[in-house]
Amino acid sequence: MTVMLVTGAAGFIGSHLCDALIERGHRVIAFDNLSMGRMENLSQCLDHPSFSFHQADVVDSDTVNSIGAEAELIVHLAAYKIPRYGKAIDTLRINTHGIFNVLDLAAKTGAKVVAASTSDVYGKNPDLPFSEESDSLFGPSTVPRWSYAVSKLLDEHLALAYQEAYGFPVTLARLFGSYGPRHHLSWWGGPQSVFINAIIKGEPVEIHGDGLQTRSFCYVSDTVDGLLRMIENHNANGEIFNIGSVQEISIRDLAFLIKKISKTRGDMKLQYVPYETFGKYEDVRRRIPSIEKARQMLDFEPRVTLDEGLRQTIEWQREQIQ
Ligand SMILES: NC(=O)c1ccc[n+]([C@@H]2O[C@H](COP(=O)([O-])OP(=O)(O)OC[C@H]3O[C@@H](n4cnc5c(N)ncnc54)[C@H](O)[C@@H]3O)[C@@H](O)[C@H]2O)c1
Numbered sequence: 001m002t003v004m005l006v007t008g009a010a011g012f013i014g015s016h017l018c019d020a021l022i023e024r025g026h027r028v029i030a031f032d033n034l035s036m037g038r039m040e041n042l043s044q045c046l047d048h049p050s051f052s053f054h055q056a057d058v059v060d061s062d063t064v065n066s067i068g069a070e071a072e073l074i075v076h077l078a079a080y081k082i083p084r085y086g087k088a089i090d091t092l093r094i095n096t097h098g099i100f101n102v103l104d105l106a107a108k109t110g111a112k113v114v115a116a117s118t119s120d121v122y123g124k125n126p127d128l129p130f131s132e133e134s135d136s137l138f139g140p141s142t143v144p145r146w147s148y149a150v151s152k153l154l155d156e157h158l159a160l161a162y163q164e165a166y167g168f169p170v171t172l173a174r175l176f177g178s179y180g181p182r183h184h185l186s187w188w189g190g191p192q193s194v195f196i197n198a199i200i201k202g203e204p205v206e207i208h209g210d211g212l213q214t215r216s217f218c219y220v221s222d223t224v225d226g227l228l229r230m231i232e233n234h235n236a237n238g239e240i241f242n243i244g245s246v247q248e249i250s251i252r253d254l255a256f257l258i259k260k261i262s263k264t265r266g267d268m269k270l271q272y273v274p275y276e277t278f279g280k281y282e283d284v285r286r287r288i289p290s291i292e293k294a295r296q297m298l299d300f301e302p303r304v305t306l307d308e309g310l311r312q313t314i315e316w317q318r319e320q321i322q
Contacts, residue, residue, distance in 0.1 A: 001050075003027045004231075005068040005111075007058050007102065008077030010037025012183045013116070013175070016224045017075065018045050024228070026050065031067055032078065033057045041182050058098035068105050073231060076102045076115040081148060082188060088144045095151035099158055107166040112237065114230050117156050119176040119244065119287055120149040129290040132174070132240045139282040146282075156240065169237035171230045176244025176289050180220030180309060181316035191251055192217060192310070195258050196317045202264065204271040211252030211272070214286045218245040219309035222302040229298040236298060242289035245302045261310050 004021055008014040009030030014037065021028050027050040030042065034055055045051040056063045058078040068074060078098050080091040099115060106113045122130040123146065125137040136153055138146045159170040183189035185197055191208075198205045226243035230236040249257070252270070259268045275281045294300035 001025050001027055003029065003070050003072045005029045005031060005071035005074045006077065007031045007075070007098065008037065008079060008116075009053070010034055010039060010041050011077060012041070012189065013178055013220060013223055013227075014077045015041035015182055016180070016220050017077070017227055018042060018051070020224050020228060022048050022051055028052070029067060029071060030054065031056055031058065031064075036080075036184070036188065058101060059094060061101045061104065064101040065105055065108075068102075068111075069109065071105075071109065071111050073112045073114070074102055074106060075227065075231065076113060079116065079152075088147045091148050092151050095148070096154055099155045103158060103162040106168045107162060110168045112169045112171070113159060114171045114173065114227065115155060115159055117152045117172050117174045117240070118149065119174055119242070119289065120284070121153045121156065121174060122287070123149055124282065124284060126285070128286055129246065129288045130242065131290040132242060132293055143280050143282050145278075160238075163238060171236045171238070172240040173227055173230055174240060174242045174289075175218075175223060176242065176287070177215050177217045178220050178223040178244075179217050180313050182220075183313070185317070185320060191215075192254060192258065192313065193317070195255050196262070196314050197321060199255075199259050199262050199264055199268060200314070200318055200321060202266060204269040205255045207252060207255065207270050207272050208278075209272075209275050209283055211255070211270070212250050213283055214248045214250050214288065215254075216245045216248055216288050217254070217306055217309070218243070218302055219304035219312075222304055225303075226294060226298070226300050229294070229300055233298055239293075239297065241294045241298065241300075242291050243294060243300065244289045244291065245306070246288060246291060247306055248286070248288040249306065257306070258310060258314065261307060262314050
């Protein structure tokens with residue numbers, strides 16, 4: 001049994017990770033300010049004797065230090081994601097101050113830190129698939145969307161610099177589009193979440209840009225499996241890993257696939273929203289990971305097909321919006 005501090009525990013990925021850690025016999029100290037997470041996500045863990053929850057802000061260093069003092073391993077997931085809708089300051093503040101506090105704690109206690117980064121750190125790099133050694137290519141600072149990628153890239157540099165300076169192990173997970181039950185029922189949860197809502201309700205599906213931009217979607221049990229391998233495998237120490245699915249799909253095709261799997265009646269109406277609607281905005285045209293490193297070093301392999309994952313997610317989402 002390892003004592004683990006999980007920040008962002010009440011969020012989408014965090015709550016599934018907590019379920020898995022408890023099931024594997026670890027003690028979990030869950031930490032979340034509930035700004036985007038929900039206690040309901042943790043309902044499976046709440047009564048477990050090895051689980052405790054603390055509503056607290058990761059930006060507050062004293063709180064992080066006192067709540068995390070006993071932790072032998074810290075999984076840092078607390079973050080703000082999408083600056084497109086005007087949360088750029090929160091994104092930059094939480095994503096940078098948060099990791100400073102987590103790393104300062106680990107520098108004192110020697111705990112291993114596994115931190116969530118993002119596929120967005122590859123930015124507009126046109127060379128696919130992205131390997132962990134690929135370049136980061138961002139647009140100008142006048143485009144707020146890059147602030148998320150920049151904050152996560154700074155997190156990565158900070159984690160590696162602290163490891164070098166203080167000697168505790170860090171592992172960085174570059175997560176690619178995770179989806180599944182408990183994802184947010186808004187754009188915060190990703191396009192699949194919004195598309196499922198619209199399709200179930202028979203409303204127009206909002207496509208940003210021409211819909212030919214591509215992404216890959218990884219079912220949350222596979223994302224969590226990747227994180228568990230990074231948590232439990234010493235080979236992962238000091239390393240960065242892409243964790244995601246290698247199946248590339250355009251956003252428009254994703255809408256058609258969800259429509260087909262949901263077996264809803266009637267035609268689907270696509271409503272194209274130009275990027276200009278979001279002010280000065282740039283999108284990533286294609287995004288697909290190489291997961292060779294995680295395959296070789298961690299024996300990681302996503303198992304849930306997109307069809308099956310979407311089927312389960314649609315089923316869950318139907319229950320949520322009824
Ligand atoms: N979901 C994805 O597809 C994806 C892709 C790439 C990277 N990531 C990263 O994975 C991590 C988890 O993402 P998620 O999808 O579960 O997001 P989420 O928003 O569901 O979870 C994040 C959690 O952090 C909490 N939080 C935010 N600010 C906080 C603060 N100041 N103090 C304490 N808690 C705070 C929120 O309440 C929320 O519960 C994030 O770091 C995110 O950047 C996710």
